[in-house]
Amino acid sequence: MACLKGLNWLNDEVMNIYMGLLLDRDAERRRAGLVPTCHFFNSFFVNKLYKDAHAYSYKAVQRWTLPKKLNLQNQARALFTPFSILDVERVIVPVHLGNHWTCALIDLVAQEIVYFDSLGGREDKILRALRSYIADEYRDKRNAEVDTSEWPIRYPRDVPLQQNGCDCGVFALQFAEHLSRGAPMDFSQLDMPFFRAKIAADIMTGRIA
């Protein structure tokens, strides 16, 4: 929690607690009939799927999305039975790159992968792994063949950028939060002190205000 103060770097704990709060809020939003419906992975997902072995491994994350596992994350209560992450519109994935945080979006409606990096970077290999993941997930959980190999990988030009070397985690969480409401990325470096305080308050109260 202390890492939210001042200009400190954010750690996995804060990132993943916040992802948990986003999952909770998504369940609330679904009950209220709001879209887009979302699933959020934690910051270790990309490590297991691709990064650690520097090779794609569906098997390493195959069990992460079993209905009973999603149930533990409150997701199954949110209207779908049987529940699969393929039922949502957006899968939001925080990405950890050594000492940098970014955010990827798997848009299951538009059928594209979109990447949000506050330093303007590109990660083709990771994004291609996410694309393959969706095809494997369809095969494993739905017994369906879905060709995702032509889904575009997109790097939006108007992604808000950080102007320092310490706020990427805050940017990544805001990318995730805005994506989950379908809101425009209408923030900048100037908003970061406010977002740090807000994230700390949300974590303290256990709910995204």
Place this chain on the structure above:
Amino acid sequence: MAETDQKPDINASEHVNIRVVAQDGNVVQFKIKKKAQLRKLMTAYTERLGLQEGSVIFLYDGLRIQREQTPNDLGMEEEAQLEVMMAQEGGG
């Protein structure tokens, strides 16, 4: 006749074998009681690898394990696999 029937092996079902897999693929095996808190396994693992406790995170099927949880709490089956992840940090 009843005496020759096989009785369920109570000892075997009290324990569970757990594979702990590091990010580099290194595997350490543990056998612990299903009712025992996983803190013991976590401490044993970090000591064995000379890691600081708190520098790593243990996941079961992607979900972070809390120290007080037991294999029973988590519905762990035989040869359950835990993943050890290095804590992450990032600024830019």
